Amino acid sequence: MARACTLIIALLCLSGCNAQQSTLSVFGADARDIRHIAIVLTVGAVVILAITTMLYIRAVRAPEHSLDHHQGMRMILWVGAIGPTLILTALLLYALPAMRPRPASAADLVIRVEGEQFWWRVAYRPPSEATPLLSANEIRLPVGRTVLFELGATDVIHSFWIPGLAGKMDMIPGRTNRLVVKAEKPGRYRGVCAEFCGLSHALMAFDVIAMEPAAFDTWMADARAIGPIPAVATPGRALFDAQGCGACHGVRGTPHAGTIGPDLSRFGERRTLGAGILPPTIDNIATFIRAPQASKPGVRMPAYPQLSQEEARAIAHYLKGMR
Amino acid sequence: MKDRRPHWSERLKVTLWTLIVPPTIWAGHFLFSYLWAAVSCAKAGAFATFPTLFVVGTVLALILIALSGWIAWNQGRIPGASPPHEDATDIDRQRFLAKSTLLLACLSFVGVLFTSLPVIFLRDCL
Numbered sequence A: 001m002a003r004a005c006t007l008i009i010a011l012l013c014l015s016g017c018n019a020q021q022s023t024l025s026v027f028g029a030d031a032r033d034i035r036h037i038a039i040v041l042t043v044g045a046v047v048i049l050a051i052t053t054m055l056y057i058r059a060v061r062a063p064e065h066s067l068d069h070h071q072g073m074r075m076i077l078w079v080g081a082i083g084p085t086l087i088l089t090a091l092l093l094y095a096l097p098a099m100r101p102r103p104a105s106a107a108d109l110v111i112r113v114e115g116e117q118f119w120w121r122v123a124y125r126p127p128s129e130a131t132p133l134l135s136a137n138e139i140r141l142p143v144g145r146t147v148l149f150e151l152g153a154t155d156v157i158h159s160f161w162i163p164g165l166a167g168k169m170d171m172i173p174g175r176t177n178r179l180v181v182k183a184e185k186p187g188r189y190r191g192v193c194a195e196f197c198g199l200s201h202a203l204m205a206f207d208v209i210a211m212e213p214a215a216f217d218t219w220m221a222d223a224r225a226i227g228p229i230p231a232v233a234t235p236g237r238a239l240f241d242a243q244g245c246g247a248c249h250g251v252r253g254t255p256h257a258g259t260i261g262p263d264l265s266r267f268g269e270r271r272t273l274g275a276g277i278l279p280p281t282i283d284n285i286a287t288f289i290r291a292p293q294a295s296k297p298g299v300r301m302p303a304y305p306q307l308s309q310e311e312a313r314a315i316a317h318y319l320k321g322m323r
Numbered sequence B: 001m002k003d004r005r006p007h008w009s010e011r012l013k014v015t016l017w018t019l020i021v022p023p024t025i026w027a028g029h030f031l032f033s034y035l036w037a038a039v040s041c042a043k044a045g046a047f048a049t050f051p052t053l054f055v056v057g058t059v060l061a062l063i064l065i066a067l068s069g070w071i072a073w074n075q076g077r078i079p080g081a082s083p084p085h086e087d088a089t090d091i092d093r094q095r096f097l098a099k100s101t102l103l104l105a106c107l108s109f110v111g112v113l114f115t116s117l118p119v120i121f122l123r124d125c126l
């Protein structure tokens, strides 16, 4: 019975292992420091626990009157007071430098991220550009370059956490918090909201894509270069225009410039739908458009039950074409 | 035989009031650290390159705590009844208070050090 329990708990813990969203699978300099501290602390704690357990067993098992009172008091002084003080001082000195914020300069890429119930508004502000590049629910980072996140919120407090990259940072309405990071390994990762913010708090995640600097620059230039999209009348586009989606969603290259909901320019290259919760298949997108609250309780997008699944699929095809 | 003249630190009396001196200095230093960081960040807009005032305040707190610890140490050694010192007599009460003050002074000393290390290390206004 006990063995079965241990096995089940171990398996449950193992199911948490993944390479995208884990403090143990790091791709950034700060997360590497944090992991190092975590390992040192864990190993140290186990060693200390083993030593104290051994001392305890020895003391309990010792025959009566065989232990010297004086020696015992001296041990309490050293092992109970002086030792811990020295260990804690050493740990403090070792861990404090990791809390020092990374330096950032005016030449670094700034990415402003705002938490909203229940998605992420993203704006890239390279130092050389006047207008920001808008996006949502996905953050791309150039590997090896310092990036400054400016974090804010529009409704309630959220918390911005990319476990593999750096520690968490709260997003507080009316305040801008800064988080300076440096990605070190290209790959696809995930971030989450780490502060309870409402019904769909657990469904508020985002994709993180760390790219080689050259690839990042190309991606950025392409995204900026989107010109007016020729108004070819496809059924999806007509429906998107007619249903008023553009009041909330912006799509570069079209007249739609809504800013209430996530920007949908280049939606076709997103890896997930609905802030990191669903694979962006045509059917998932169509279902989401017709009844977003079914997959995200409390979502701030109205449902479109009047659309048939076919019509919604047409819109989905249109959106998937944005890349 | 002439009576040995008590050292000045022995003529003081440990009481419950002097017992809380070291932790109170620790608390005061804690408050001072926050105020100092807030005021210097707000007034200067940046962390001082060398936090003179903070270092002075910290050293002062450490000296005061060490001093009260030293007084307590001396008071705890005033000759009197024989051990164990656990009777309801004036001298035993004094020895108990003195020992407690000494232990609190040790704790407060380390506490002040631990409070000031982050200031010296982080040097950041956020």
Ligand SMILES: [Cu+2]
Residues within 6 Å of the ligand: A115, A116, A118, A157, A158, A159, A193, A194, A195, A196, A197, A201, A204
């Ligand atoms: Cu949130």
